[in-house]
Each structure stands twice: as C-alpha cells, then as structure tokens.
Amino acid sequence: MAKKILLSIIEIGGYPDFSKLYQEFGYEVIKIKTMRKALSLLKKTRPDIIVAEFIFGPKYSTFISNLDSLFAMIAGKYPDTKLILFVDKAEDHHLEKLRQHYALQVDSLFYPIEQQQLRESLI
Numbered sequence: 486m487a488k489k490i491l492l493s494i495i496e497i498g499g500y501p502d503f504s505k506l507y508q509e510f511g512y513e514v515i516k517i518k519t520m521r522k523a524l525s526l527l528k529k530t531r532p533d534i535i536v537a538e539f540i541f542g543p544k545y546s547t548f549i550s551n552l553d554s555l556f557a558m559i560a561g562k563y564p565d566t567k568l569i570l571f572v573d574k575a576e577d578h579h580l581e582k583l584r585q586h587y588a589l590q591v592d593s594l595f596y597p598i599e600q601q602q603l604r605e606s607l608i
Contacts, residue, residue, distance in 0.1 A: 496537075503598075503603060520552075534568075549580075552583060577595070
C-alpha cells in the first residue's frame with residue numbers, strides 16, 4: 486500500500502511544527518516554503534492532504550489570497566485532496582469568497598492552532 490502524503494506549505498510560520506502529529510497519522514510529510522514550489526511539486530505529486538496558511542493581502546492583485554492558484558490546481562487535478570488551512574479569524578470572510586468558487590473539502594483552523602483541532606481534521 487502506498488504511503489499517504491501530506492504537503493505542508495509554510496510560507497510564514499509562527500506556530501509549532503506539527504510534523505510528528507502528521508506522522509502519527511501515517512503521513513509522509515513534505516515541507517515546502519513557497520507556493521510556487523508547492524505548485525511545481527503538485528504537477529507530479531498527488532498529496533492526500535495539504536496544510537497551508539491563508540494569507541489575504543492586496544499584493545496578490547486580482548487574486549484574493551496566496552491560495553487562489555492552489556485552489557484552482559487542486560480543483561482541476563486532485564479534487565478529492567483535503568485542504569487544512571490555518572486562518573486569521575479576521576480574514577475568514579475573505580477565505581469564504583475563495584471557497585465559493587471551488588467545490589473542495591476545506592477545514593479552516595483559526596490561530597492560535599490547537600493541536601486537538603488539527604488532530605480532528607486529520608481523521
């Protein structure tokens with residue numbers, strides 16, 4: 486049986502490294518620090534779960550956030566892949582706008598990230 490893959494995209498960080506928790510659930514963890522590298526990896530690798538930070542900001546021009554391209558790629562290529570997103574509660578309404586465009590399985594966890602909530606999302 487193939488090992489389950491979890492892609493962890495850590496662009497900013499500032500929260501604990503949850504790699505050991507992911508491994509407890511049987512995931513091979515791939516850590517990437519930029520969305521560009523993550524999108525490149527996704528051309529050849531299908532993860533079971535993607536954990537990423539939702540970053541809203543005007544620097545993304547016509548996009549809502551750092552995740553627009555990721556959502557589009559996952560929706561087109563791997564629609565069954567689960568997304569677990571770390572979100573600032575004040576920015577959740579921006580994430581909702583993005584979620585309305587794509588039929589994806591998304592769990593949102595608000596900062597500070599509670600290990601128990603993350604554990605429940607991994608089940």
